[in-house]
Amino acid sequence: MAVKRLHLMVCAGTGCVSNKSMEVKAALETEIEKHGLAAEVDVIPTGCNGFCGVGPILLVQPDGIFYQQLRPRDIPHLVEEHLLKGRPVQRHLYTPPGEKGTIPLMSDIPFFHAQVLIALRNRGMIDPEKIEDYIAREGYQAAAKALTTMSPQEVLDVVKASGLRGRGGGGFPTGIKWESTKRAPSENGTRWVICNADEGDPGAFMDRSIIEGDPHSVLEGMIIGAYAIGATRGFIYVRQEYPLALKRFMIALNQARESGLLGEDILGTGFSFDIEVHRGAGAFVCGESTALMASLEGNVGEPRAKYIHTVERGLWNMPSCLNNVETWANVPPIILHGAEWFTQLGTGDVSENPWGGSKGTKVFSLAGKINNTGLVEVPMGITLREIVFDIGGGIANGKRLKSVQTGGPSGGCLPEELLDLEVDFDTLTAAGSMMGSGGMLVMDEDDCMVDFARFYIDFLMAESCGKCTPCREGLRNMNMILQRICDGKGQEGDIELLEEISACMIDAALCALGTSAPNPVLSTIKYFREEYEEHIREGKCRAGVCKALITYKVDADKCSGCTLCARACPVNAITGETKKLHVIDPNVCDRCGACYDACTFDAIIRV
Amino acid sequence: MPVEVSEAQVHEIVERWQRSESFVIEMLQDVQHEARHLPRSALEQISREVGVPMTRLYHLATFFKAFSLEPRGEHMVQVCVGSACHVKGAPRLVHACERHLGIKSGETTADGKFSLEPVRCLGCCGLAAVLTIDDELHGHVTSANVERLLKRFQKQEKKAEVT
Ligand SMILES: Cc1cc2nc3c(=O)[nH]c(=O)nc-3n(C[C@H](O)[C@H](O)[C@H](O)COP(=O)(O)O)c2cc1C
Numbered sequence: 001m002a003v004k005r006l007h008l009m010v011c012a013g014t015g016c017v018s019n020k021s022m023e024v025k026a027a028l029e030t031e032i033e034k035h036g037l038a039a040e041v042d043v044i045p046t047g048c049n050g051f052c053g054v055g056p057i058l059l060v061q062p063d064g065i066f067y068q069q070l071r072p073r074d075i076p077h078l079v080e081e082h083l084l085k086g087r088p089v090q091r092h093l094y095t096p097p098g099e100k101g102t103i104p105l106m107s108d109i110p111f112f113h114a115q116v117l118i119a120l121r122n123r124g125m126i127d128p129e130k131i132e133d134y135i136a137r138e139g140y141q142a143a144a145k146a147l148t149t150m151s152p153q154e155v156l157d158v159v160k161a162s163g164l165r166g167r168g169g170g171g172f173p174t175g176i177k178w179e180s181t182k183r184a185p186s187e188n189g190t191r192w193v194i195c196n197a198d199e200g201d202p203g204a205f206m207d208r209s210i211i212e213g214d215p216h217s218v219l220e221g222m223i224i225g226a227y228a229i230g231a232t233r234g235f236i237y238v239r240q241e242y243p244l245a246l247k248r249f250m251i252a253l254n255q256a257r258e259s260g261l262l263g264e265d266i267l268g269t270g271f272s273f274d275i276e277v278h279r280g281a282g283a284f285v286c287g288e289s290t291a292l293m294a295s296l297e298g299n300v301g302e303p304r305a306k307y308i309h310t311v312e313r314g315l316w317n318m319p320s321c322l323n324n325v326e327t328w329a330n331v332p333p334i335i336l337h338g339a340e341w342f343t344q345l346g347t348g349d350v351s352e353n354p355w356g357g358s359k360g361t362k363v364f365s366l367a368g369k370i371n372n373t374g375l376v377e378v379p380m381g382i383t384l385r386e387i388v389f390d391i392g393g394g395i396a397n398g399k400r401l402k403s404v405q406t407g408g409p410s411g412g413c414l415p416e417e418l419l420d421l422e423v424d425f426d427t428l429t430a431a432g433s434m435m436g437s438g439g440m441l442v443m444d445e446d447d448c449m450v451d452f453a454r455f456y457i458d459f460l461m462a463e464s465c466g467k468c469t470p471c472r473e474g475l476r477n478m479n480m481i482l483q484r485i486c487d488g489k490g491q492e493g494d495i496e497l498l499e500e501i502s503a504c505m506i507d508a509a510l511c512a513l514g515t516s517a518p519n520p521v522l523s524t525i526k527y528f529r530e531e532y533e534e535h536i537r538e539g540k541c542r543a544g545v546c547k548a549l550i551t552y553k554v555d556a557d558k559c560s561g562c563t564l565c566a567r568a569c570p571v572n573a574i575t576g577e578t579k580k581l582h583v584i585d586p587n588v589c590d591r592c593g594a595c596y597d598a599c600t601f602d603a604i605i606r607v
Numbered sequence: 608m609p610v611e612v613s614e615a616q617v618h619e620i621v622e623r624w625q626r627s628e629s630f631v632i633e634m635l636q637d638v639q640h641e642a643r644h645l646p647r648s649a650l651e652q653i654s655r656e657v658g659v660p661m662t663r664l665y666h667l668a669t670f671f672k673a674f675s676l677e678p679r680g681e682h683m684v685q686v687c688v689g690s691a692c693h694v695k696g697a698p699r700l701v702h703a704c705e706r707h708l709g710i711k712s713g714e715t716t717a718d719g720k721f722s723l724e725p726v727r728c729l730g731c732c733g734l735a736a737v738l739t740i741d742d743e744l745h746g747h748v749t750s751a752n753v754e755r756l757l758k759r760f761q762k763q764e765k766k767a768e769v770t
Contacts, residue, residue: 018746283671369694
């Protein structure tokens with residue numbers, strides 16, 4: 001392949017594709033052809049860059065110029081200016097919110113600047129459908145090093161010493177899990193490694209991004225893990241909502257097999273290992289280890305009690321090591337660069353006790369009421385404030401931050417006072433939340449914490465498999481109580497009742513879905529109790545979210561009489577003439593909020 | 608568009624997955640894809656050919672959200688109701704879709720054209736609120752602009768039918 005002068009890296013992550021990045025790519029190719037630049041310039045589709053909020057994204061390499069929000073019709077001008085005349089086009093460069101000056105270089109943009117990339121090391125740099133691209137960036141070097149120069153025990157020792165802990169939610173030390181699987185008795189020597197790519201946490205999409213952007217990093221991690229543990233077969237369980245991830249895995253697997261990196265006698269070392277892929281069918285609980293294994297066997301995904309661990313008897317009763325996508329993706333760099341390199345980043349000390357700290361980085365998906373939404377990989381120990389304000393660019397629309405939710409449905413809502421918390425597995429748990437899989441949702445003053453707790457309990461109630469009573473009945477009852485509080489029918493004692501049900505679920509539920517389910521409720525009661533009390537005692541929702549407690553009104557100062565709201569209203573509750581103040585009839589209004597979304601002047605208020 | 612699957616097709620699906628018990632979920636997915644539901648006859652055939660009891664197949668069919676025992680619409684409108692979309696107005700969006708299609712979430716229009724389903728997180732939280740119409744994902748959707756989106760799709764659909 002001839003070396004080209006410029007590489008145009010077009011983001012082909014799901015977010016950018018939905019914003020028509022493939023049309024941008026086609027336009028680039030047309031223009032390049034037209035100007036006879038094909039010999040000098042290459043257009044390469046890459047995995048997700050993480051800065052999904054400003055897509056479609058184009059990165060011009062090797063200069064590192066970052067273009068955003070491109071449309072196909074912008075391309076002729078861009079090609080002419082930048083590629084022919086060498087002048088970056090100002091108006092497509094990034095401008096930080098509230099500022100005027102543009103930032104041309106990706107590496108200077110605050111969103112990228114503070115990030116440290118280990119799991120996402122290849123993001124935006126390679127074509128995920130080409131194994132050569134992965135190999136060109138140190139890919140499969142770690143596997144080669146492990147298989148040809150290290151004993152399985154040595155590999156295991158490096159992973160143990162690195163202090164790597166599971167990125168799927170629990171934060172269990174990976175090296176210990178590998179060791180237990182390796183040591184577990186197996187009559188015929190069968191052991192499995194499994195990759196959990198079920199990613200069911202609403203609000204988290206790092207696993208999807210890793211698979212779509214760099215599938216080989218996961219496969220390489222699994223090969224190394226299998227070698228250390230002595231496993232001969234691996235399984236990947238992907239959720240069916242991620243069709244592109246599934247496709248990328250299939251392509252990567254075939255390429256790895258063709259290159260002799262999977263199959264019999266890998267790299268001529270005598271070690272044999274292959275991987276098969278299974279699709280989930282839409283059940284959150286199937287992300288739980290025992291439910292996932294049941295589902296792999298072709299059964300419904302109901303968890304079982306874990307007094308017998310899956311590392312001893314898991315899939316088909318064989319020793320099984322299950323790790324998360326991001327965990328697997330962390331393995332190759334650790335093997336290549338060593339445990340010491342990894343432990344330089346992060347918190348605590350893991351040299352004696354594997355639970356003594358959180359090492360390396362964590363990928364978070366930043367979403368909600370924040371300026372820069374997307375995926376970020378940051379060192380463990382960074383504060384919430386740095387993530388939200390430095391990387392995330394602060395709260396959108398000049399609003400005030402109310403809460404940061406971490407850990408999805410198993411996690412909790414933290415208040416503004418805790419923004420200086422240093423984020424790691426243990427600090428988040430101590431604060432009543434959880435690292436979880438890395439969802440980080442920022443909420444502002446327009447979000448109701450009671451409604452949000454109800455939202456998660458709704459979710460969990462729908463997803464509970466129903467096998468154990470504390471979870472099934474506990475969630476149903478919590479849902480009933482929260483619903484009545486949101487409807488303005490809450491009673492004195494409801495908060496205490498929620499706490500009591502929570503305590504029972506924490507003690508008695510069968511799996512972590514049930515034992516962690518109370519977290520959204522308990523953390524909001526702990527930090528935002530006054531909102532619950534207002535709902536119950538005063539029938540008031542200060543955020544203006546709970547339908548039964550609010551009325552929609554028009555702000556006379558802001559209304560321009562544009563008639564948008566009246567046209568949006570499905571029940572004709574809004575009257576008013578063009579260029580004159582509009583009025584909502586509260587007796588007709590069904591509080592659907594269509595006018596609120598339609599108004600472009602922020603003139604619809606909820607009181 | 609038919610909502611059936613022939614005996615030969617089911618047989619082909621079973622063979623595709625090597626008659627293996629651990630791939631029954633995949634088989635059901637393929638049948639669901641063909642027939643937009645799981646017809647009883649297909650379940651019986653899988654039960655026979657793979658050797659798993661009907662109770663187990665029904666258990667799977669009713670446990671996983673990907674499956675339905677009633678035919679789904681030709682086109683799926685899936686509104687993400689994950690946490691990030693929730694705070695960006697997903698409940699209002701669902702309401703607007705229900706209004707426009709004249710059905711409740713989880714239902715199918717009388718002409719069998721559209722099904723409306725809330726889904727938990729499509730993993731595009733940076734673009735919240737999002738919905739998909741079949742395989743096409745739309746970001747930054749609100750109750751105010753969703754009607755246009757659906758109308759445009761319905762128009763294209765009509766055109767495609769005529770030609
Ligand atoms: C209800 C529930 C859902 C879960 N969902 C996921 C998931 O989607 N992805 C994941 O990696 N782990 C998930 N987990 C955690 C897994 O049970 C398991 O701890 C993890 O995959 C182990 O990998 P790790 O040690 O690399 O984190 C879930 C746990 C529970 C209780």
